[in-house]
Amino acid sequence: MGMMSVPVMRQFLSRSISSRNRNKLHGILAEIDLRSHLSTLGFGRRISAGGWIFRSVLPAAYGEYVSVFFPAILRPYVEYSDLSPLEEPDHGLHSICSTFHQIGIHSYYCAPTISEDDDPSSVCWHHIQLGLPTQHSFEVFPRGLTQFAPRPRQYSFLRHHTDVAALPDVHVPEEFSKEHFRIAFQSEFYSEASDVDGVLWGNQHTYPIEIKEKTVAHDPRVGDYFGLDLGPFVKLAFYAAKRGNLHSLFVVREIDNTISRELVDWWYITFDELALYASWTHQGGGTSMGGGRSSVVRIPKARFHRLDSEALQSL
Numbered sequence: 001m002g003m004m005s006v007p008v009m010r011q012f013l014s015r016s017i018s019s020r021n022r023n024k025l026h027g028i029l030a031e032i033d034l035r036s037h038l039s040t041l042g043f044g045r046r047i048s049a050g051g052w053i054f055r056s057v058l059p060a061a062y063g064e065y066v067s068v069f070f071p072a073i074l075r076p077y078v079e080y081s082d083l084s085p086l087e088e089p090d091h092g093l094h095s096i097c098s099t100f101h102q103i104g105i106h107s108y109y110c111a112p113t114i115s116e117d118d119d120p121s122s123v124c125w126h127h128i129q130l131g132l133p134t135q136h137s138f139e140v141f142p143r144g145l146t147q148f149a150p151r152p153r154q155y156s157f158l159r160h161h162t163d164v165a166a167l168p169d170v171h172v173p174e175e176f177s178k179e180h181f182r183i184a185f186q187s188e189f190y191s192e193a194s195d196v197d198g199v200l201w202g203n204q205h206t207y208p209i210e211i212k213e214k215t216v217a218h219d220p221r222v223g224d225y226f227g228l229d230l231g232p233f234v235k236l237a238f239y240a241a242k243r244g245n246l247h248s249l250f251v252v253r254e255i256d257n258t259i260s261r262e263l264v265d266w267w268y269i270t271f272d273e274l275a276l277y278a279s280w281t282h283q284g285g286g287t288s289m290g291g292g293r294s295s296v297v298r299i300p301k302a303r304f305h306r307l308d309s310e311a312l313q314s315l
Contacts (some may be wrong), residue, residue, distance in 0.1 A: 001081035002114035004074060004124055006169050009176035010156070012120050016179045019162040030213040030253045031197050037266055041309045044252070047209070048096055049073060049174060052182050053105075054191040055234075058116060058149050060215045065147035067106040068097075068196060071125070071181040073174045074112050082187050086111040086126055094130055096199045100204040103130030103244040108179055110141065110289050125184055141184060145197060148189035156165075157183045185188040194235050202315035205247040208239055213253045213261070215300055222279060226252050226304070227296035230282060236271045249315075250274055250299075266307035 017024050031050065038044050055063050064174045072087050074080070082290035089109040097107035108127045116122040125141040167175065182193060200207040218293040228250060248271045254264040279298040305311055 001078045001083070002117045002119065003077055003079050003120055004114060004120070004123070004176075006076045006172050006246075008118040009172045010075065010164055010167070010169075011259050013164045013167070013172065013179055014162050014315065015158040015160050016183060017160060017162045017164065019160045024164075025164065025166055026213050027211065028167060028171075028175055030211050032168070033253060033263070034209075034211050034251060034266070035198070037307070038312070041312060043200075043309075045092065046201045046312075048093055048196075048201070049054055050178050050198055051196040052178065052185070053194055053196055054148070054189075054193050054252050055189050056148050057192050061147075061149070064190075065106075066104070067108060067145075067147070068100055069108045069110055069181060069185070070097075070128070070196075071110045072112060074114075074123070074177045074180075076173055080112055080114040080123075082113040082115070082124070086113070089128075089130060091265060092201050096201055096206055097130035097244050099131070103242040103246055105242065106140075106147075107131045111138065112177070120180060123180055123184075125181055142188045145189070147193055151186070151188060151190055154170045155187065157187065194231070200249065200315065203313060205245050205315055207315060208246070208248045208253055210234075210236060210248070211251045211253065213255055215255055215258060217298075219298060222298050222300055224301040225279075225298040226254075226273075226301055227295055227298055228278070229294045233274075233278070233297055236274070241276070247271065252304065267301070267304035268307045268311065270305045273303055274299055 035044065035047060038047055047069060050069060053068045056065040070093060091242050093109060100107040107130050109130055110125045110127045113124045114122055126138040127141050128138045129136050186193060194206060197211045198209045200209055210232045216224050217227060218224050236248045236250065239246055247267050252267045254267060255261045277300055282295045282297050
């Protein structure tokens, strides 16, 4: 049996998160702040922890198989013995995964065991498929996941040297759990991965959320606007194509500037509205999370809605 400490988790994140820019860290902090905001409004239990959505790659099956995984948050200084029962998912995640399953996205919850103290390589994940009408049992990852092409050679995912000091200790475990599972998955399989910032279990629909921290920009043709990179736009379009009871939201944490990053307000727009009003031509943006220059579509700020209690009740 074993446990994991916060310093070791933080060291792992410094090696797994790209050092080419700090946008990834700003995005993580925006996710954290959104959960806090929803909690103050009484909706903290309506949003899932983050996860990953993976698609198959290689020409014969590109994009044919899609699965979403929600790793349990590995609590620091807690023993995770393979002799103890695995942590079960909560009721809300069952409901969320049922929605994914109904539109053909296989959904899994993952729980860890640890065999050696402070050794990330000794973390073993166990997955169980949710959203099915019958109950399934945990399997040791990656057993049973046959839809993805195996990776024949090892790849160095832990090659970065990123300063992650801005990430508060209390939120390191969630990010460690997400990153550790992503690397475990992509070390086993060829895949295209995109993070799931969270899924809101609304009163009307289920909403995967894309969260970004933005300053408002201005264009004489559009007016004040927020930009969205093409990658996240395509992911939201994918959810829209699947539809069913699955909708999606683009949430913006508006900040006053890129230095102090003080909160101005929280805004959201549904993908249906976003698709109606996003600019038909894209333009160059800032540095993307991958380190290159991004291309963005512009969405008028006037089309966004304030993310408050009344709005959440209506979703």
